[in-house]
Amino acid sequence: MDFPLKDPLKRQSGSGPSPCAACTVRDWVFCSVLSEHELSRLDEMATHLDLSAKETIFNEGDEAKHLFNVTEGLVKLYKLLPDGREQVTGFLFAGDFLGIAMNDTYAYSAETTQPVKICRFKRSDLEQMFREIPKLENRMLNMATNELVQAQDQLLLLGRKTAKERLCTFLLSLSKRADKRGDSPTLVSVPMSRESIGDYLGLTTETVSRTFSKLKKENVLSLNKGGIVELHNLDDLMGLAEDST
Amino acid sequence: MDFPLKDPLKRQSGSGPSPCAACTVRDWVFCSVLSEHELSRLDEMATHLDLSAKETIFNEGDEAKHLFNVTEGLVKLYKLLPDGREQVTGFLFAGDFLGIAMNDTYAYSAETTQPVKICRFKRSDLEQMFREIPKLENRMLNMATNELVQAQDQLLLLGRKTAKERLCTFLLSLSKRADKRGDSPTLVSVPMSRESIGDYLGLTTETVSRTFSKLKKENVLSLNKGGIVELHNLDDLMGLAEDST
DNA sequence: CGGGATCTTGAGGATGCTCAACGCTAGTGG
DNA sequence: CCACTAGCGTTGAGCATCCTCAAGATCCCG
Numbered sequence: 001m002d003f004p005l006k007d008p009l010k011r012q013s014g015s016g017p018s019p020c021a022a023c024t025v026r027d028w029v030f031c032s033v034l035s036e037h038e039l040s041r042l043d044e045m046a047t048h049l050d051l052s053a054k055e056t057i058f059n060e061g062d063e064a065k066h067l068f069n070v071t072e073g074l075v076k077l078y079k080l081l082p083d084g085r086e087q088v089t090g091f092l093f094a095g096d097f098l099g100i101a102m103n104d105t106y107a108y109s110a111e112t113t114q115p116v117k118i119c120r121f122k123r124s125d126l127e128q129m130f131r132e133i134p135k136l137e138n139r140m141l142n143m144a145t146n147e148l149v150q151a152q153d154q155l156l157l158l159g160r161k162t163a164k165e166r167l168c169t170f171l172l173s174l175s176k177r178a179d180k181r182g183d184s185p186t187l188v189s190v191p192m193s194r195e196s197i198g199d200y201l202g203l204t205t206e207t208v209s210r211t212f213s214k215l216k217k218e219n220v221l222s223l224n225k226g227g228i229v230e231l232h233n234l235d236d237l238m239g240l241a242e243d244s245t
Numbered sequence: 246m247d248f249p250l251k252d253p254l255k256r257q258s259g260s261g262p263s264p265c266a267a268c269t270v271r272d273w274v275f276c277s278v279l280s281e282h283e284l285s286r287l288d289e290m291a292t293h294l295d296l297s298a299k300e301t302i303f304n305e306g307d308e309a310k311h312l313f314n315v316t317e318g319l320v321k322l323y324k325l326l327p328d329g330r331e332q333v334t335g336f337l338f339a340g341d342f343l344g345i346a347m348n349d350t351y352a353y354s355a356e357t358t359q360p361v362k363i364c365r366f367k368r369s370d371l372e373q374m375f376r377e378i379p380k381l382e383n384r385m386l387n388m389a390t391n392e393l394v395q396a397q398d399q400l401l402l403l404g405r406k407t408a409k410e411r412l413c414t415f416l417l418s419l420s421k422r423a424d425k426r427g428d429s430p431t432l433v434s435v436p437m438s439r440e441s442i443g444d445y446l447g448l449t450t451e452t453v454s455r456t457f458s459k460l461k462k463e464n465v466l467s468l469n470k471g472g473i474v475e476l477h478n479l480d481d482l483m484g485l486a487e488d489s490t
Numbered sequence: 491c492g493g494g495a496t497c498t499t500g501a502g503g504a505t506g507c508t509c510a511a512c513g514c515t516a517g518t519g520g
Numbered sequence: 521c522c523a524c525t526a527g528c529g530t531t532g533a534g535c536a537t538c539c540t541c542a543a544g545a546t547c548c549c550g
Contacts, residue, residue: 079401082488087401101393108397134379141382144389148346151396152353156324156332158403159447163506194529202404207506209530243327408538439497449539454498470547 031069033139042129047120057098057110057118064106066120067099073116074191077108078199088200089151091192093177099123100144113192158202166201167211168241171221175231186231187224268316268364276314278384287374292365302343302355302363309351311365312344318361319436322353323444333445334396336437338422344368345389358437403447411446412456413486416466420476431476432469 031039051057057068060079075092089108092098098118101107130137157166171188179185190197198208215221220237222230231237268276276284296302302313305324320337334353337343343363346352375382402411416433424430435442443453460466465482467475476482 079397081401081405085405087404089397089400101390101397103390103394107394130383131379134376134382137379137382137386138375141386141389142348144386144393145346145348148389148393148396149348149352151393151400152324152334152346155334155396155399155403156326158400159332159444160326160330199404204507205529206508206531210506213530438495450497451499451540452538455538458498 033135034133038129038133042121045121045125045129049118049120051112051116051118053112053114055112055116057112058106060106060109062106064099064102064104065123067123067126068097068110068121069119070094070096070098071117071119073118074113075116075118076111076113076192076196078111079108086199087202088196089154091196091200093181095181097143100140100147113196163201163203163207163211164214165241165243166203167197167208167215168220168237170197170201171229171231172234172237172241174229175234175237185234188229188231190227190229278380279378283374283378287366290366290370290374294363294365296357296361296363298357298359300357300361302357303351305351305354307351309344309347309349310368312368312371313342313355313366314364315339315341315343316362316364318363319358320361320363321356321358321437321441323356324353331444332447333441334399336441336445339426342388345385345392358441408446408448408452408456409459410486410488411448412442412453412460413465413482415442415446416474416476417479417482417486419474420479420482430479433474433476435472435474 031042034042051073057075058064058066070092072094075096075098076088077090077092077098078086078088080086091113092110098110099106130140157169161169171190174188174190175185178188183189192200193205194208194212195205197203198205201208203211212221212223216223220232220240222232224230276287279287296318302320303309303311315337317339320341320343321333322335322337322343323331323333325331336358337355343355344351375385402414406414416435419433419435420430423433428434437445438450439453439457440450442448443450446453448456457466457468461468465477465485467477469475
């Protein structure tokens, strides 16, 4: 186990005195239920970190001392089998919370895929805050519930969908997220590698690439510059995501 | 959508005046954090139901009015694709809680596999109780967290494991549950059909059956009468569950 | 003891994987 | 500013695992 964040001060982001108040993703995250006063207390607890691409945030099995909030960039969560096979359990974008699925140790590894800005909290600090602010605990339960629903959708995908259905489902979910952020739902940024997509969808790099090509040929999408995928018809895509016949 | 439990009184179990106090699974479920007084209040909220095999408890998309506690039998949770493909997201045994993964509507369907005894609570009643008893909400968050960890293990299984590894992982989890209940971890009851196992593991009935036969031939297990599987060596099985080479 | 459902086994086939080569692109350093 | 290169993406051929379809065996319940 390595502890890449052992000396966080060196890498702390140089933001102002109260980063939380200026946080661009504040309304999307669990902070949204807090008052100004509570927020400033959260501020004191938070360590703000800047990470570059391909850095390990923590490893599966590490003692779960921290919780995180991603404020910028892309984080990959994954589990490994002894022989190296990898299953990506999720991608975290700006505004996503990290650290729900765990007891005393992390149940998966977390690694940056792109440069990332992240707020780190001591677990004990947050748990103390939960006890004092019940609505915060309630918010956490809600978030856990949502994650569980998502995980179950992913079980259906991995257990029963074809390669084409899997990729269409994935693109659709990226589209929905983009829409929620206020970005275009048809010009979607796909910032992760083919390999990571494969590890998320239970496929190989090659099958992901081939399936992209097939969808391009069928005029479902275009592959633009800079990892931008243009989705030609979201309704069609929704059909393809559930039943590719 | 059908509502098979519309007239619960007809089917209420004939237990004594305070079934919760006599509940055989009490210590395993969320009730365990409650005092005697709180428990009797829970009693008043609960409806105790007896169901036979293959009954629908609720369907995916139904308004989530109730939460449940299974006290006896076996419940199957599943999701369907439009063309009928099925993914089982979990099996619930005595002591398991039902209703975590949902917001306003159920995210999956629930159906009895064997005759089942179940306690039903109105969601609004329980939520009121959560507000009054924070440790209950905390317990729910814990349970949700555990389910999430399990779901992620299942993602790894469905995305990256071979048929043999999947079946061994499944048998091992049944063995662990049996052990926790105080039953033998090597003489494990497998009360669900090959088809349900397949729908849980992302395989077909035939592949499940063939894989059982293969494991039998390799002397990993025996298939005894009455759906009892004898596991010959749990350590070997743990190896096979992660790496079948 | 009979019969329907479940389980097992077999043969053939399809989807997705492996191995391999090639093309593209972005980042680097001259 | 451009050429180089390493990593990533694409495409192809052959193959393995698991699926489909089908028939028989077994179990369990009435």
